[in-house]
Amino acid sequence: MRERVTMADVARKAGVSSATVSYVLSGKRPVAPDTRAAVEAAIEELSFTVNATARSLRTGRSSLVALIVPDIANPFFAQLAGALQEELRGLGLHVVVCSTRARRDEERALLAEAVEQRFAGVVITPFRLKPRDFQPLADAGLPVVVSADVSFGPIDLVTPDARAATRRALEQVAAAQRRRIAMIAGPRDATGGDPRLEHLRALALQFGMSLPHELVVRGEHTREAGAAGFGELMSRRYRPDAVFCGNDVIAVGAMDKAHDLGIDIPGDVALIGHDDASFASLVRPKLTTIRYPAAEVGRAAARLLTERLNGREVHRTVRVKAEFVARASV
Amino acid sequence: MRERVTMADVARKAGVSSATVSYVLSGKRPVAPDTRAAVEAAIEELSFTVNATARSLRTGRSSLVALIVPDIANPFFAQLAGALQEELRGLGLHVVVCSTRARRDEERALLAEAVEQRFAGVVITPFRLKPRDFQPLADAGLPVVVSADVSFGPIDLVTPDARAATRRALEQVAAAQRRRIAMIAGPRDATGGDPRLEHLRALALQFGMSLPHELVVRGEHTREAGAAGFGELMSRRYRPDAVFCGNDVIAVGAMDKAHDLGIDIPGDVALIGHDDASFASLVRPKLTTIRYPAAEVGRAAARLLTERLNGREVHRTVRVKAEFVARASV
DNA sequence: GTGAAAGCGCTAACAG
């Protein structure tokens, strides 16, 4: 293991001061051509690389952005992570991923670490966090971008606009002569309730359909929970003929159960997901879903973050359009 | 934005030196109970958190581990990332994800950054990297764990043992009266060639099957490449009746094409994937595949890394068993 | 049981 080489070493070798080496690297002030050449030669020869930690300490800026999500293995978040990282790389920023398993304690711990580490910013999809949990970050002046269905106070937000898409979904359900709609929603204690549910309910009324409380079941965003929820719905005396799911993972679980139960989709029951996860077009029947563009969300978050880093003071919201994707499950 | 509070502030408030504050935090030397109490009170009151950057600079250790993979949106790597992160969190280590899009220049750039950032270690699935590209990391004394089918020299390795699984796959293919096997493999210039291919070829011989060169097609690990590859194979005069795919994404692409071509799977052609990505059980027919346990790979990598961090000097290889998963595509 | 002080390697005034 070769001992670390520092700017001082480079400076000595090039016969200049370490300040000059620094300026050659940063270009923050002019350097005479031959001085620059000498420095560059020395850097090459010693294969010097700057110590990013020391730089961070000195400048008070780090190149790390935390991405905090319920589950990085969920394709939606994995795609978001990919897009975010790609977008940020050009700016010399790195992405630290953190899965919280949808647990509030982990969400909070991770937020705390983000300030300890003096991260440059955080992008988060909160799940059980309360708005006040963001206070420490605000105190620390740490830029935060929330990706969620609802606002978390005066914080940059990228949020889907699903109105048109949900309406189109409902139209199609109506066209298929379905009237009794149900939903397998996320857990009751998720932050901000379940906007996808509220939203659906409001629109359903306009379509003369009902979404009664007894046709809403809840669970985690897992395949198992989806199966359980669907089973429950099918056991109701007032049985739904169209089931919306909080996300596609839940919908796939519902499909599993339908298969077990010998229920035909869409023959007996229509099924609609949310997200358009990568596998939505892979299942049979192909899943009809309301698409939330993960990559676009990631890019929007990157943009908001860099704006902040460049000094924007007021918070901003960007809406990305959700899109109805008609496949074969309705 | 509240101004940063430092150890010196805490020390002043508690009427002690900053050294004592440090020792209270680290427990590296005894502190009198009431001193400790005073310090803890001050920390609480000022809501102080240590500056991890300063700590890193001083100790020369960082809490960041880079995970470098071809594509974080690939469910296999997303799962690996999740497991790695979960395992490392307990040790106070964070995971920085980096997608390389399978490009050597990006792989190399990322490796260079890992040393600049003085990361604690790197976990990498190289794709087009050559063994010599790892030299700078070795020079810097940076622990590296490679997750790959082949060795990259004297470096910690977690690698699958797919012998038994591949044999079982072949048995099943044979039992289905198939003899003409083909493979849609990864790109020719991937590092280490394509062990999955070599391996399959060697075993096929033992089974009295042939895997002739003209029945090997190559492409990236994408759905499109899978479709193209399958199309190509089906146009051969000597048409295969069983097709192995370099990974499950390729296999799904092959399914797309089979569907377009009106070819029945497994009726006309059997299809076998690699990885058991999350969607493998979702496609229809459900994909028969050779399972590489992503989460287990992640955990093994975490273990190797922490052993290194704890001083192990010699490199080690851990083999994780691949598993044949018989579903419906054979 | 506690404190003083010397840096870790870099950047950015300030001074020439």
Next chain:
DNA sequence: CTGTTAGCGCTTTCAC
């Protein structure tokens, strides 16, 4: 156009 220097906030001897 270049050099000197004072820290960034922490850990860790060394001394008491």
